Amino acid sequence: MSQHGDGLFNTKIPILHRCFASSPSKPHASIFSTDTVRLSKVLSLHTENLVISRREAERMIRSGDVTLAGNVLTSPMMMLKEEDLNDGALKVNGKVVNLRSSKGPRSVAGEENSVHKTRVWIAHKLPGEIVADNDPYDRPSLLQRLIRGGVGKVGKTRLHLKSVGRLDMNTEGLILVTNDGKYAREMELPSNKLHRTYRVRVHGLLTDHKLARIRKGVTVEGIRYPPMRIIPESTRQSQSTNKWLKVTCTEGKNRQIRNVFKYLGLTVTRLIRISYGDYRLQTIPPGMAIEVPAKHIENQKHRGRLIRPTKPAPKRSDEAESSKAVQWVRH
The missing domain is CATH 3.30.70.1560 (Alpha-L RNA-binding motif)
Structure with missing residues (x-):
């Protein structure tokens, strides 16, 4: 049973091993672009040592695994202010959640084997595969196949992988896979107009x-x-x-x-x-995946409007003369 008074829980070793990566505790930069941020968004997007999806964050909250200043939180929709998260007040299974800055994806220029940097793989999806990692019908899964093949494994740590967008079961070709949920969502946003x-x-x-x-x-x-x-x-x-x-x-x-x-x-x-966007399938064989450098969205060239409005052709001189207003002459 959980001890609600001090926010400590009987640790669930499989969850901790799957979700947390070792990271020294340090002061966090502001993660708030607005006055408040939803709890599930904080856990899935703005943490240094917790690598989980939004859905998994919601499940952990509803299970009573998340505490704030010793109080159990059970609503993923709870809105938090920046001052609520100071001094290691937010914990999952009794372990302090370290927060990070939300500006841009996790640093690409870092230690090669760091679990914190944004990592991206280009995978060649096979027809007949689904992209979702959980399927009630037990159909072939792209993400599960990549995980079995070692994609996302850093030393003894296995990163939580998320696809950038989806392809339906019969569609094949390029799927981007990343460990950074925020980067994936930014790549998917229609407002970024990635081609x-x-x-x-x-x-x-x-x-x-x-x-x-x-x-x-x-x-x-x-x-x-x-x-x-x-x-x-x-x-x-x-x-x-x-x-x-x-x-x-x-x-x-x-x-x-x-x-x-x-x-x-x-x-x-x-x-x-x-x-x-700027990611290309090129000659990656069907079923294979390769890791590539993460491309910052603002630097990608293949984005923006597809069809630009054409300027009307300038009128010829004779057309311009004929379009002048009629001048009435007084006799």
Whole structure:
């Protein structure tokens, strides 16, 4: 049973070994960009020695594993002020949680084997795999396969891995995996407009009118899908009803490309993501993953608006003369 008076708990060794990495206690920089921050967000985003997802943070809070100044906290939605977290007041299973600055991802320039720096892997997802780490149907999991292969293991410490976005079960290609939940969420934000590029094989009659609609954006069953850049891989005229395209979007709505093409009477028969922001799949073999340097979002070039508005062509001199207002002449 937990001892509520002094905030100490019977330690749960498997959880501590999974979640905590050794880190010296030190004063923390401000993590508050607003007046208050939600408790689950503090635990999943702003800690030096606790590497867990938002969902796991919520589970631990509801289980009574989290205390603040000796009081058990059971609501993940509890809002905290900066002064509430001074002097090691926040603990998980009786262990002090060290806080860090929230500005930017964890330092990329650090000790190579540090568990605190942002680490990123590019994985080549296989068709038929799911990306979620927990599946009630026991389907093949990309994250579980990578973990079994040693991805995220630093010495005796195993990092908590999180995917950047998702791909549906039948989609293949590039998935980014990181140990930094805050970095993953920033990469996913539609407001950052990171470009996601796919190779798409479609079956059906592909017309210029349909291409124009995709480039302008469409609304399907009340969901607005913004403009996407679309380029046929072959410029030759062909009567084939199977064509390969390159499609780039700046959002990751669920089944976005499949839904848009289906709405226009086309069937996506293969979908492969080949890039995400400045990360490229290149020649990574299917099923493999390689660690790459973390790229700060503000420095990535493949972001921003896909289709920039074109300036109207300047009028010719004769058109300018004809557009002048009529001058009435008095006799």
